[in-house]
Amino acid sequence: MVASALVSVLLGARARPDSSGRVAARAVGTTGGTIPLSKETAQAVGSVRAARMIETEQQKHLVLILAREFASNLSTPTLIADAQGRLVFYNEAAEAVVGTRFSEAGEMPLDEWIATFEPRSETTSAPLPPERRPARIAFDERRASHMRYLVTSVDGVEREIEVTAFPLFAHTDEFVGIVAIFWRA
Amino acid sequence: MPLRLKIWGCRGSVPTPGPDTVEYGGNTSCVEVVLGDGTALVLDAGTGIRPLGHDLLARGTRRIHLFLTHLHLDHLEGLRFFAPLWDERVSVDVWGPCSPVSTLHDRILRSFSPPLFPIDFRDVPARVMFHDLPAETWSFDGVSLSSELVLHPGPTVGFRLETAGSSVAYLPDHEPALAGIEGRPPDWISAGALARDADVVFHDAQYFEHEYPERVGWGHSSVAHAVAFSRAVRAGRLVLFHHEPGHSDRELEELEDRARELAGSDGTPPVLAREGMVVELP
Numbered sequence: 001m002v003a004s005a006l007v008s009v010l011l012g013a014r015a016r017p018d019s020s021g022r023v024a025a026r027a028v029g030t031t032g033g034t035i036p037l038s039k040e041t042a043q044a045v046g047s048v049r050a051a052r053m054i055e056t057e058q059q060k061h062l063v064l065i066l067a068r069e070f071a072s073n074l075s076t077p078t079l080i081a082d083a084q085g086r087l088v089f090y091n092e093a094a095e096a097v098v099g100t101r102f103s104e105a106g107e108m109p110l111d112e113w114i115a116t117f118e119p120r121s122e123t124t125s126a127p128l129p130p131e132r133r134p135a136r137i138a139f140d141e142r143r144a145s146h147m148r149y150l151v152t153s154v155d156g157v158e159r160e161i162e163v164t165a166f167p168l169f170a171h172t173d174e175f176v177g178i179v180a181i182f183w184r185a
Numbered sequence: 186m187p188l189r190l191k192i193w194g195c196r197g198s199v200p201t202p203g204p205d206t207v208e209y210g211g212n213t214s215c216v217e218v219v220l221g222d223g224t225a226l227v228l229d230a231g232t233g234i235r236p237l238g239h240d241l242l243a244r245g246t247r248r249i250h251l252f253l254t255h256l257h258l259d260h261l262e263g264l265r266f267f268a269p270l271w272d273e274r275v276s277v278d279v280w281g282p283c284s285p286v287s288t289l290h291d292r293i294l295r296s297f298s299p300p301l302f303p304i305d306f307r308d309v310p311a312r313v314m315f316h317d318l319p320a321e322t323w324s325f326d327g328v329s330l331s332s333e334l335v336l337h338p339g340p341t342v343g344f345r346l347e348t349a350g351s352s353v354a355y356l357p358d359h360e361p362a363l364a365g366i367e368g369r370p371p372d373w374i375s376a377g378a379l380a381r382d383a384d385v386v387f388h389d390a391q392y393f394e395h396e397y398p399e400r401v402g403w404g405h406s407s408v409a410h411a412v413a414f415s416r417a418v419r420a421g422r423l424v425l426f427h428h429e430p431g432h433s434d435r436e437l438e439e440l441e442d443r444a445r446e447l448a449g450s451d452g453t454p455p456v457l458a459r460e461g462m463v464v465e466l467p
Contacts, residue, residue: 059378062334068373069364171285171340172317 061176063168081110082177099154117151138165138178148185160185188348188466189219194233195458197391197427198259205433210460213259214357220326225249228355230264238268253281255341273310282340283317290315318342335359336375337404345379351466354380357427359389362410380418390425408440412447423455
């Protein structure tokens with residue numbers, strides 16, 4: 001909020017004053033002067049705004065917001081990563097599997113998060129490199145991917161899981177992230 | 186230069202002329218952003234754009250940027266009767282969301298041709314250009330404008346206007362409650378960044394709370410959701426917009442009372458949008 005902002009809302013010819021103090025014109029904050037801007041300055045305003053967004057939280061794409069709402073209502077463990085490859089959400093069913101609430105884990109690089117479960121080949125038990133994991137394939141190659149592999153759960157038990165991951169494209173074919181769903185095999 | 190907006194239409198869904206809507210108006214969505222260099226910047230083309238068009242021509246306006254949040258009829262139906270389109274001296278840039286399968290140009294042309302309209306768009310005398318949204322931030326005479334996709338059926342954007350000293354968010358059709366508001370971090374709320382810390386937020390408040398449950402998913406907000414959204418994004422003032430066509434002036438005032446009750450002592454009390462209202466910021 002701009003502390004010096006003057007907001008005057010002129011309610012037109014017929015205001016509706018009442019005992020609560022509704023009047024025809026209202027002001028918020030203190031009086032400030034008007035500032036003529038060049039187009040270059042205004043463009044800088046846009047840059048400032050963009051910088052401010054980066055400094056705080058990055059607005060999630062609408063498709064991710066809807067995906068989160070969808071995942072929140074699933075009993076199947078589901079996670080969501082954004083277009084930068086950051087894990088941005090996993091649902092309660094996934095929390096039960098990984099043993100950590102998302103609100104405690106927070107956002108982090110998806111590869112880093114998956115690595116904590118030591119993914120391994122189901123056939124050779126050799127470590128599974130990131131580029132062979134469904135989530136990374138969906139992210140890098142922008143296609144759906146499915147695989148069965150071994151992980152070590154938070155309780156230290158080796159488990160076989162199946163993972164399906166697919167990319168999310170917004171309505172203009174903009175890649176906005178991936179969804180990965182996993183089951184115990 | 187101050188940021189000055191004038192409301193030419195704030196009714197939702199369908200125009201509602203008549204004695205019950207005289208005070209807040211029956212024209213559908215249209216807001217003018219008044220710029221200092223003679224360029225007109227217009228948000229949405231509901232029936233409010235018809236009187237605005239006559240006013241712009243009377244002022245000698247020759248350059249117009251029209252920003253459409255989406256193409257539902259109540260945001261587009263005035264365009265065919267926008268007088269500047271029928272003046273060859275005028276240039277109009279139309280900005281709006283495309284769909285996954287067609288451009289903005291193709292989508293608008295559907296409503297601008299038989300059998301919906303007797304005249305084909307190619308016979309429009311003004312110079313008209315179409316631009317797909319969302320895109321980069323623009324600047325017009327000291328005002329920057331940005332857009333984001335927001336929660337409403339079909340491709341829909343909201344807008345944020347900003348100067349060095351103030352900001353306004355315009356979200357006439359928006360149902361953020363469908364994906365959550367309270368308890369969500371602002372970056373996970375639809376249009377959270379567009380409206381964050383804005384001095385004024387024009388926000389959909391079509392329904393009373395008891396009307397909403399039977400209209401979930403229709404793309405509009407209850408008054409409680411509008412207040413919750415405004416609080417979540419720390420808006421300075423909430424302007425209740427997109428009035429339900431079935432609501433009379435008296436019912437709208439009840440809705441405003443409810444909004445103020447819900448807002449409590451948080452900031453400046455919410456206010457109903459009305460035709461002719463001017464919002465001015467430095």
